[in-house]
Structure formats: structure tokens, C-alpha cells
Amino acid sequence: MEFLGTSQTASYCGPKKACAFRALPPAGPAPETQECYQPYSLPGYLYLKSWRPSLFYKVSNAQTCVDERATCRSPLRPPTILPALRSALFCRYSPRDWDKSNDLQMRGAEASRLWASRLTGDSMRLMQDKDELTRQMQEGTCRNLGQRLSDIGFWKSELGYELERLLNETHSMETVKRRLECAAEELNCPLQVALECLYHREKRIGIDLVHDNVEKNLIQEVDLLKCCQEHMRKLAQRIDIQMRDNRDAQHALERDLEDKSSAQFIDEKCYNLRNTSDCITFFHGMEKVDGTVSVPETWAKFSNDNIRHSQNMRANSIRLREEAENLLETLSDQMWKQFTNTNLAFSARISEVTDVKNKLQTQLAKTFPETSVHYLEHPQDAPEGCVLGLPNV
Template sequence: MEYLGQTQTATYMTGPRHLTHYTQLPTIGTMQATQRSYDTYPAPSPLRRSVTTLPWRPSAYYQSAMINPAIALTRSTIEPASTKSQLTELDAHRVPPVFTAARNALYTRYTPNDWLASNHSNYLASDRVRNGAERLRLESVRLCREADDKTKRTQNDVGKRLGERILDINFWKNELSHETDNILAETSQLLETKKNMEKFLAETANPLHIAQECLYNREKRQSVDLVHDNPEKKLIKEIDIIKRCQDKMRNAVDRANVQLSLNRAAQHELERDSTDKFVAENLDTTCHGLRNSSRGIAYHDGVHRIDNSVSVPETWAKYTSNNIRRSQSERAASKNLKNELDAIVNECNNEMWQEWNAVNVALNQRIQETTDARNKIQTHLSKVLQEVFDSEKNIELLKKAIQDKEAPMQVAQTRLETRLRRPNVELCRDPVQHRLVEEVGEITDTVDILQYKLREAENALQALLRTKAALEQDLSIKKNSLFIDREKCLTLRKTFPMAPRIASL
């Protein structure tokens, strides 16, 4: 019995073998002194190797064996069970009994069948290995060709996509450049309009100063002549109109500044986007020009696993489109604001001119009505005094009402604080707790309303006191009032102190 892939001289379940190559078999006497038995080598007990247990698998040419007394000493060998394995040619040459230990060497020979089987096995193994090697060689050649073709196709496809990407970048870069020029031109026009608006705003100080000077002169009227009459209302209205126009123009200037900032911000985004696309185009152009024979190419291990992308083609195009759309929107808003600034200048100029004439007419009428106004001013003064008295009483009443709410608030908050010390589950949010919280809220709201009314009453009282002082001043001297209205006010208001060319802006 042989194991596949093993030679007949292999050792199973025994200790190590020391192979020695011999050109010819040594003599029995010589080998008997050099060979040692492996019977004592540790091995599994049932399969421990010995001459009696495994006589057909010796480990060397010669080996000492134990003598079985059951076998006659006159027999040189043990008769084999099979006739095929008998060495009949050696039967005539009996080995002397003294050399019985060497008889096992007769069974170490290979048979011709073993020799033919070994050769046939070698032939088959050679054919199998050669066929496998040839198959592997052809498969390797085919794989190399396919890998080369696939790599070339992939590289060509990448180059094509890089070219398309460069065209896309160049298109958007041109769009950004065109939009940048437009936003720059619009910003320049808006800046010029803003400067004209600021110039007009500076010139409105002259009519405002005259109106304020007239009011200041009329404040010098004495006694019952110091009245809040129609000329004063017109003057105040004129001042309000001038100030409103100034506020409107300042607001327009501020809006223009904001719009200029937005224009510059949009311009900055366009320029930054254009700069980024310029850099990206240069990098992609460099990548597009790289070849297998180019200089500077090298391994960058792990670079394909790095993904620092912040956009996809859709968001990339949308970002630039949004920048251009934002710039177009800012340009449209800038153009509308520029037209609005021109309209504000004309509107303010017309309003101030009309109010200027209205104040002059009111002053002339007031000079005629001055002598008839004394009694009316006195009546108004008495009414103002009564209202001042009532307002003071009302203020005291509000203060007393606010003070009366302190004790209920303290009681409610004390109750809430006391109930916080309830133990364990007794710390229940019962209807009493809800009502106490509502009570604190109601008292707080009531106090806030009363304080708000108190502030309104105090403001009204201050306005009444100012009116009272003005009426008393108006009743002082009629001559002084007539002198102020006729000589001082009308003299200042003979000509409109603004250049008419401003209105044509």
C-alpha cells in the first residue's frame, strides 16, 4: 500500500531519517556497527515502528531486529504472504543465521511495476505542469494587452473630459468678465448720482437756516403775541418738509452707499469666481497636457482616497450662475435707485419751493390778524392751564394706582415662595398654583399698562407746559411781534436761497 505523492522509502509515524547516499551497498558487518534502531523513538503506541509490526517499511538499508524464538534459526528469511513479492532468485543464496538482522534489506528493492509507474507519473506531471504554465503564460499576455488597452482608453477619456471641462470654465469665465464690466459701469454711474444728491443735500441747509431764523425771531415776541399761529405752523411745516427731504435724501444716500456696497460685493464675488476659474483653468490645462512621457509625474500614494470636493458639476455651474444673476439683480436695483435719486431731488425741490411761498403768504396774513388774536390767545392759554392742572392730577392718580399694586404683588409672590417649601409629592401644581401665577402675571401687566400711561401723561404734561410758555410769550407785546414778522422774517424771505439748476438734476 502506497500513499499518493510519496516514495516507497518514506517514513510514516517514526522519527527523523538521516539519508545517506551510497554508491554500493555496504557490508553487513560495517552497517551493523553504524546503524541504530528507531524503535525507542517516541511515537503513537499502536503504530510504533518495529520489524515485527511494519516489516515492509524499513527506514534504512539495514536495521537490527529482535529475534522471534518461534521461527527456526535455520531459516534465513520470513516467507512473504504474496508470491509476487517473493525474491525467488535469491532463495538459493541463504543468508547465514548470524546475519538474521540484515534480512529485512531484501525487501527494500523497488519492483519493475513501481519503476514504470514512477516514470508514467513523472510524464503526466510534466504534461500537467507544462500545460498549466502555457495556459498561464497565454492568459498573462492577454491580460497585459487588455490592461494596456483599458488604460489607454481610460486616459483618453480623462483627457477628453478635461478638454470639455476647460471649455466650460472658459465659457463661464468670459461671462463673469462681461458681467464684471457691466457692474463696474453701473457702480460708476450710481456713484456720480450719489455725489449730486449729496451736493443738493448740502444746499438745503440755506432754506432750513432761514426758516429756523424766522422761528427764532418770532420766539422773541412778548406777551400774548407769542402764539402758535399759522405762520409759525407754516414755518414748522417748512422745517419739517426740509428735514423730511433731508432725511429722505440722507436715506437715499445711505441706500446708495448700501447699494454701492452690494455692487462691490457682487463685483468681488465675480472677480473672486473669475480668479478661481483662471487658476482652475490653468491647473486643468496643465493636467490636460500631461502625458506618460511628461516630466514631473510621480507616484502620490493614497491621493485617490482624498476627496476634498465642495461641489458637483450642477452646484458648480449654479454657483457661477447665481453670482451672475446676483450681479444682474444688483445692476437692476442700482439703476432703479439712480432713477429714484433723481426723482427725489426734483420732488424735494418742488415741495420746498411751494412751502416757501406758503410761509410768506401766512406771514402776511398773520400781520393783519395780530391785533385780533390777543383774545383768542388768552382763551387758549386758560384752556392750556386747565389741561396742565388735570394732567398733573392724572399723573398723581396713576402714581397712586401703581403704588397700590405693590402690596398685592408681594402677597402673591410670598404665597408662591411659601408653597415652594411643600415636601415631596405635596409639591403639586394645583389650581392654587396656577391662579397664583396668573395673579402675578395680571398684576405685572397692570403695572406695565399704568406705567405706560404715566409716561404718556408726563409727556403730555411737558407738551402742555411748552405750549403755555409759548402762549404767554406771544401775549407780551404786539409791536415786537409786528416788527419781527414784518421787518425780520419777510426781509429774510424775499428770495429762495437755492440754485434752480439743482432741480434739473
């Protein structure tokens, strides 16, 4: 153990007095040392410059008694070391310094506590503001989702109503098309009859091959029947093209209606989600994804355009259906008139032929007696197969 900086008043460190009357030898020079000690500073107070304590022990100039014959120190007594190094005393503090250090620490702790309380208050206010903002945003989102569901329901009802009317109109068009096709096929029978009549009338002999009203009416009837068939088939083709357009409009309505149903299912699921709902998963970056292809205005315009297109197709179908009905009525009237005219011509022609035939038979009956007398007188002039006494009919 080394006694550094011990007091001069300590009894065990003082010099041994041999004689009171001896003169003290001159004090030798103090050993020179380098001051390499750095003063200690508390953490957080490094900005304070090095300072020396205001209170330290003063070195007393005590005189020692030195024996010329023998040394004054005992081998069992530690040597006295004077506090010649001032740096050894730099770690000494005064009560003022101690109080000042404690006051600084308390002030620093108080400042840290105040800053922590302010930060806690700011954090709580920020949390409350964000919670209120989140609640308001969720309420706004719920209102928007509710309005969106109402819009989707409205357009779904409009699309469904228009689709139902288009399907009914398409069914009516199919019925009209079948009627036209059946009517065109049924005209083959009267057409065949008219052609048969013309064919058989070509078997007339001699002057009977006359171009009479019957032949004219038959030719008109054949032309009318062929024209009716052509009109019906052309109108049936137009109806078939219109039915394809109706199916295109129907496909667009069905696809739009299916998309609306899918969107309604998704929005209803989102509308029913709550903060306490199960199976909620957080997807990073989903708010930055712009997967939409339209805005509400273009979205509503798309459905409105589909409905308008379907309405136009229905209007065209109604016009074609009315045209087909009018055509059937008109052609039916024309054919019945032509059938009537042909039948009247046949009746008139038959009457004329019958009258002429009767007249010819009358004239034959009048001329037969004259010819029979001649044949009786000259039998060799009688025609072969003629029976005398009877008219050759």
C-alpha cells in the same frame, strides 16, 4: 567491505569443496531478522504503494562440503552471505518501471509546460485588457477634463462680465451719491438766504409787519429746501446701503472667479499630464478620498445664483439711480418755481410798497402847505427839528 546479497555463482563467495564423497551436514536454520527497510520512491510518486521488483535473483540450494576435522572456510576468504533479507531487494526496478517513471516525468513536465503557457497567455491577455481599459479610461478622463475646462471657461467669462457691469454700476452709484450729497450741501446757501430774509423782515415796524405773500413764499421756500435736503440725504443713505449690498455681491463674484481660476489651473495641469510626463508621483488611497463639496449641477447652480444675485443688485442700483435722477429733476423744478414765486412776490410787494409810498408822499405834499401856515402862525406848535418852509420827510 561487506558482501551483502552476493550471487551464489561467484567463485570467491562459494564454499570450499574438501571431498566429493562426504555427506553434507544438514543445513541449519536461517537466522531470523526483522525487515525494517523502507522502499525508496521517487519524488512526486509517493502515492504509489510499495511494490516488489518483478525480477530478482533466486537463491540456489548449492551443497557445501564440510570437513568434520577442519572448517571449509579460509581466513583470507570472505564468508558467503546469502541474500536472506528480501527487503534488500526492494530497491531493484525493472525496465518497465524505469520506462514508466520516465514517461510520468515527461507527462508531468509537459503538463507543467502547458499550464505555464496557458498562464502566460492569460497573463498577456489580462495585461492587454487592462492596458486597453486604462487607455479608454484615460481618453474618457481627457474628454471629461476638456468638457470641464470648457464649462469653467464659460462660467469664468460670465462671472467676469457680470463683475465688470457690477463695478460700473457701483461707480455710477457713487457718482449719484456724491451728487446728492453735494446738492444737499449746496441747498444750505439758499436756505440761509431765505432765513436771512425772514429775519430782516421781522425788523419791520408797526403795520408793515404784515403776513404777506412774500413771507408765505419765504416760509414755503424754507420748508421746501429743508424737505429737499431730507429727501436727498435719505436717498443717499439708501444708495449707501445698496452700495454695501453691491460690494457683497462683488465679493461673492470675485471669490467665485478666483476659485474658478484655481480650478482651471489645476484641471489644465491634469489635462496636460501624460504617461511620459516628469515628476509624476503615485499617492496611495487618493482615489478613495471624497473631498468634493458639490456635484456639477450644484456647482453650476452656485455660480448661477451668484450671477442672479448680482443682476438683482444691479437692477436695484439702476432703480435707485433713476429715482435719484428723477428726484434731482423734480426738486430742481420745485425749487426754481418756488424761487420764481418768491421773487415775483418780492417784486409785487416792492411795487405795492413803492406805490403806497408814492401815494403817501403825494398826500404829504398836499397836506404840508396847510400845516406850514399853521406852524408859521404858531411856531410854538411846530415839532422839534422841523424846518419851517420844508416838508418833514
